[in-house]
Amino acid sequence: MTQTARKPGPRPAPVSREAYAPELEAFYRQFFLPLVRRAVRKQGLSMEDAGDVVQDAFILALGKLDPSKNPKAWLYQVVDHLARNWRRKDRRHADLLARWEPTTPDQRKHSIPSDEDSTHE
Amino acid sequence: MNSETAILVNGIPMWVAATKGIRLPIPPTPEELDRRVREVRALLREGNAEAIDIDAGDEGLAVLSRLCFALTNESDECHELLFREASLAYGIVSRIPWPSDEFGERDEILSDLALAAWRSARQIHSARVAQEWERRHQEAVSKSAALRACLELYMTTNASDRTDELRQSFFSDARTLLAMVASLRLRRNAAPHVVVELGSELFDWIQSSEVQGSQMEQIDLLADLSLLVGSSCRFKGDWRAAIAWLSKAEGLFQKTARPEAGLARVAYARLALAYDTHRHEEVLRGIQDLHSEFVALGMEEESAICRFVQGASLEVLGRLGEATEILSTLRSSLLEQPGHWLLGHTTSKLAEVLALSGRFDDAFKYYRQALVWLGDRPSWARAAFKGHLGGTLRDTGNFTSAISSFRDAIAEYSVLGIGTRVAYIRMLLAETLLLADRPREAEVEILAALPTIEEQEMAAEGIVAISLLRESIRQSCLDGEVLKQVREHLKEGWR
Numbered sequence: 001m002t003q004t005a006r007k008p009g010p011r012p013a014p015v016s017r018e019a020y021a022p023e024l025e026a027f028y029r030q031f032f033l034p035l036v037r038r039a040v041r042k043q044g045l046s047m048e049d050a051g052d053v054v055q056d057a058f059i060l061a062l063g064k065l066d067p068s069k070n071p072k073a074w075l076y077q078v079v080d081h082l083a084r085n086w087r088r089k090d091r092r093h094a095d096l097l098a099r100w101e102p103t104t105p106d107q108r109k110h111s112i113p114s115d116e117d118s119t120h121e
Numbered sequence: 122m123n124s125e126t127a128i129l130v131n132g133i134p135m136w137v138a139a140t141k142g143i144r145l146p147i148p149p150t151p152e153e154l155d156r157r158v159r160e161v162r163a164l165l166r167e168g169n170a171e172a173i174d175i176d177a178g179d180e181g182l183a184v185l186s187r188l189c190f191a192l193t194n195e196s197d198e199c200h201e202l203l204f205r206e207a208s209l210a211y212g213i214v215s216r217i218p219w220p221s222d223e224f225g226e227r228d229e230i231l232s233d234l235a236l237a238a239w240r241s242a243r244q245i246h247s248a249r250v251a252q253e254w255e256r257r258h259q260e261a262v263s264k265s266a267a268l269r270a271c272l273e274l275y276m277t278t279n280a281s282d283r284t285d286e287l288r289q290s291f292f293s294d295a296r297t298l299l300a301m302v303a304s305l306r307l308r309r310n311a312a313p314h315v316v317v318e319l320g321s322e323l324f325d326w327i328q329s330s331e332v333q334g335s336q337m338e339q340i341d342l343l344a345d346l347s348l349l350v351g352s353s354c355r356f357k358g359d360w361r362a363a364i365a366w367l368s369k370a371e372g373l374f375q376k377t378a379r380p381e382a383g384l385a386r387v388a389y390a391r392l393a394l395a396y397d398t399h400r401h402e403e404v405l406r407g408i409q410d411l412h413s414e415f416v417a418l419g420m421e422e423e424s425a426i427c428r429f430v431q432g433a434s435l436e437v438l439g440r441l442g443e444a445t446e447i448l449s450t451l452r453s454s455l456l457e458q459p460g461h462w463l464l465g466h467t468t469s470k471l472a473e474v475l476a477l478s479g480r481f482d483d484a485f486k487y488y489r490q491a492l493v494w495l496g497d498r499p500s501w502a503r504a505a506f507k508g509h510l511g512g513t514l515r516d517t518g519n520f521t522s523a524i525s526s527f528r529d530a531i532a533e534y535s536v537l538g539i540g541t542r543v544a545y546i547r548m549l550l551a552e553t554l555l556l557a558d559r560p561r562e563a564e565v566e567i568l569a570a571l572p573t574i575e576e577q578e579m580a581a582e583g584i585v586a587i588s589l590l591r592e593s594i595r596q597s598c599l600d601g602e603v604l605k606q607v608r609e610h611l612k613e614g615w616r
Contacts, residue, residue, distance in 0.1 A: 024139055027132045030125075033179060034224035036147060037186040038267070041233065042294060044190040046151040047183055048144070055140065058133050067130045072224075073270035075129075081290055 035075065039083035049090075053082045149180055157184045158191060165206040170213055177219045182226065185214065189233035193296055200241040207237035211257070225266035232261035232268060236299055243341065248382035249419025259303040268300045275301070276319065288326050295338070298323070302342065306349055310462075310501045313356035314538030320350040337378060344373035344383055352390050355397060356501055358541030363394055385414050389423060393430060401434040408434070422463075425451060429467055436470070441478045448474060465494030466502040469509050476513040484513055504533035508546055511553070520557035527553060544573035548607065555601045567604065574607070 032054060039050035057078045065071055149157065161184060164172050175181045192207050211234040219227050239254035262268050275283070275291050292298040301323065305316045324346045327339065351366030367390050374383030388411055395403045408431045415424035428451045435444035448471040455464040472487035488510050495503045507530035514523035527550040534542040547570035554563035567590060574587065590603050 023132070023135065027128075027136050031129050031132065031224075032136070033147075033182075034226055037182055037226065038224070038229075040183065041186040041189045041229070042296075044187065044194065047147040047149065047154065048151075051145050051147045055137075055145075058137050061133050062137060065130065065133070067126075070270060070274060071126055071130050072267070073274040076267055076271050077274070077290065080294065084293065 035079050038076065039079055039086075042080055043083040043087040045083055045086060045090075049086060050083065053086055054079060056082055149183055154183060154187055158187045161188060161210075162191070162206060165209045166202055168205060168209065170209040173213060175213065175217065177217055177227075181217075185210075185230055189230055189237075192237040193233050200245045204238055204241035204245065207234050207241065208254075210234050211238060225264075225268070228261050228265035229267050232258060232265055232300065233296060235261050236296060240338065244337075244378045247419060248379070248385075251379070251382065252420060252422075255303075258299070259307060262300045262303040263307055265300075268297070269304075271297060272301055272304050276315070280318070280322075283322065285326060285330070288323075289330070292323070292326075298327075299342070302345060302349065309349065309353050309356065311498065312537065313353040313501070316353040317350055317357060317359070317362075320346055320353065324350065340373055340376050344370055344377060347373060348383065348386055348390065351387075352393075355390065355394050356537070357539050358397075360394060360398060363390075367391055367394070382418055382420060385411065385418060385420070386423065389415075389427065392427075396430050396434055399437070401437050404430060404434040405438075425455065425463055429463060429470065432467075432474070433470055436474045436477065441474055444474045445471070445478065462502070465491045465496070466505065468494065469502070469506040473509040473513060476516060481513070481517055488513070499533045499536045501537060501539070504530050504537060504539070504542065507533060508542075508549070511546075511549065515549075515553045515556070520553055523553050524550060524557065540573045544570040548604065552601065552604055555604065563604075 032051075035054045035057070036047060036050040039045050039053045040047060043050075045053065057075060060078055061071075061075065065074055157180075161173055161175070164170065175184060188210060192203060192210070195203065211231060214227065214230055214234060235254055235258035239251060239258050242254045243251040271291065275287075278287065292301065301319075305320055309316050324343060327343060327346070347366050347370035351363050351370055354360070354363035354366055367387055370390075371384065371387045374380045374387060377383060388407070392404050392407050392411060395401075395407075408427050412424050412427035412431070415421075415427060428447055432444045432448040432451065435441075435447065448467055452464070452467045452471055455461045455467060458464075468487050469491035472484045472491060475481075475487065476484035488506075491506055495506055507526050511523045511526035511530060514520075514526055527546055530546045531543055531550065534546060547566040551563040551566040551570075554560070554566065571587065571591065587607055590607050
C-alpha cells in the first residue's frame with residue numbers, strides 16, 4: 001500500500017515499548033486478545049495464527065479505518081475476512097501436503113511430481 | 122464515539138509501532154489448546170459438567186472459543202451428543218463470573234452454544250425443547266454487542282450496495298446468517314417493512330449460493346425465512362405476497378426432519394391472515410384445533426396467540442360475552458409472566474370488547490394498564506392500541522381525544538410502513554371529524570387514504586362507493602353515510 005492511498009486515520013508513531021508497557025498490556029487484554037479469540041471461534045485458527053490475522057487487521061486499520069463509522073464493526077468484519085482467507089490457505093496447504101507427502105518411502109518414490117505436474121499445479 | 126472505542130482507535134498506531142516485526146507468542150499452544158478442548162468435550166459427552174474446571178481467564182476463554190468453533194462446525198456429528206455438549210457448555214458459560222466484556226464475548230459465546238444446541242434439538246427433540254433453544258439463541262443475539270454491530274452495519278448499507286459479494290462477506294459464516302434471521306424475527310412487529318425487504322433478499326441469496334452447513338439446515342433456514350417474510354407481509358397488509366410466502370414456507374417445512382412445529386406456525390399465520398381479511402367464521406372453525414395442536418407440541422406462546430385471535434374474532438362477530446371470557450382468561454395467564462409481549466395487546470383488546478359491551482369504566486382502566494405494558498416504542502400492538510382507544514373515545518362522545526388518538530395510530534402505523542392500516546384509520550378519523558363538525562379536515566384525511574384504498578382489490582360496490590365519496594368531496598358536501606359505506610367495503614374488500 002502506498003502512502004498516497006491512505007485515508008486520514010490513526011497513524012503509527014515511534015514509541016518505546018518500555019515507556020508504553022502498561023498501555024500496551026491494557027490494549028493487549030482489552031482489544032487484541034478478544035479479537036484473536038474471535039478468529040479462533042469463527043475459523044478455528046490456532047492462537048498464534050489468529051494473532052497474525054489481528055495484527056494484519058490493525059495494520060490495515062492504520063490506512064483504512066474511519067473512526068466516524070463504527071470502528072468496532074469494521075474491525076470485526078476485517079478480522080472475519082482475513083481469518084477466513086487464512087483458513088482457506090491453510091486448508092489448501094494441507095491438501096497439497098496430503099497429496100504430495102507420501103507416508104511410506106515406497107510411496108514417496110512414486111509420488112515425486114514431474115515437471116509437467118508441477119506446471120499444472 | 123464512546124471512550125472505549127476512542128481508546129481502541131487511538132491505541133492501534135501505538136500497538137502496531139510497538140509490536141512491529143515481532144510474532145507474539147499467544148498461549149496456549151495449538152497442542153495444548155487441542156488437548157484442553159478434547160478433555161472438555163469428553164467430560165461434556167459424559168454429562169460430567171461439574172468436573173470441568175474453566176473460568177473466564179485468558180486460557181479458559183481460548184478453550185471456550187475453540188469449543189464454539191468445534192460445536193458449530195460439526196454437522197455430521199451425532200445430534201444427541203452435540204446437543205448434550207452444547208447445552209451443558211451453555212450452562213457452564215451462563216454461570217461463570219465474567220470480567221469486563223468490552224467485545225461482548227460472553228454473549229457471542231452463548232449465542233454460538235445456543236445455536237449449536239438449537240440446530241441439534243430441531244433434528245431430534247420436541248418442538249418445545251427446540252423452541253426453548255431458539256429463544257435462548259435469539260436472546261443472546263439481541264444482547265451481543267459484537268453481533269449487533271455487524272448486523273447493523275449490513276442493515277444500514279444502502280440496498281443498492283448490498284451486493285452478493287457483500288452478502289458473501291457477511292454471511293458465509295452460517296452463525297452470522299442465523300443471527301441475522303433471529304434479529305429480523307425480533308423486528309417483525311416493530312419494522313415489518315425492513316423484515317420483508319431484508320428477509321426476501323436473504324432468501325434469494327441463500328437459494329442461489331452455497332451457504333456453509335448441511336442441505337437439511339439450508340432447508341430449515343429457508344423455511345424459517347419464508348414464514349418470517351410471509352408473517353411480515355401480513356403485518357404490512359400485503360396479503361397477496363403473504364399468501365405466496367406462506368405457501369413457500371409450507372412446502373419447505375414439509376421437507377424438514379421435524380415438520381410439525383413449522384407447519385403449525387404456517388397454519389396459524391394463515392388463520393391470522395383470515396382474521397385480518399375479516400373471514401372470522403373461518404378463523405373460529407380452525408382456531409380450536411390449532412390451539413390444541415400447539416398445546417400438544419408444548420408451544421405455549423403460539424397457543425396463547427391462538428386464544429387472542431379467537432377472542433378478537435368473537436368480538437367482531439358480536440359475541441362479546443364469549444370474547445370477554447376468552448380474553449380475560451388469557452390475560453390472567455399472561456399476568457403470571459410479567460413482561461410477556463402479548464400482555465399489553467391482550468389487555469388493550471379486552472378493553473375494547475368491554476367498551477363495546479358498554480362497560481366503559483372497566484375499559485378505560487384496562488386501557489391505562491395496557492399503555493404501561495406496551496412500552497414507549499412504536500410497535501404493531503401499540504398502534505392497534507391507539508386505534509382501539511380512539512374508537513372507544515369516539516363512542517363515548519369524546520371527539521377531540523378520539524381524533525388525537527386516531528392521529529397517533531396513523532403516525533405509528535406510518536412508522537411501521539403499514540399502509541393499509543394507515544388508510545383504514547384515516548377513514549375512522551374522517552368519520553370522527555365529521556361527527557365533530559370538521560368536514561374540511563375529514564376531506565383531507567379521505568384524500569390521503571384514497572390512493573392506498575384504490576390500490577387494493579375491492580368488490581364492485583366498493584369501487585362505486587369510492588367514486589361517490591370522491592364526487593361528494595369534489596362538490597364540497599361530504600356525505601357521512603357514503604364515508605361509512607366505503608369503510609365497510611374496506612373491511613370486506615381487503616382480501
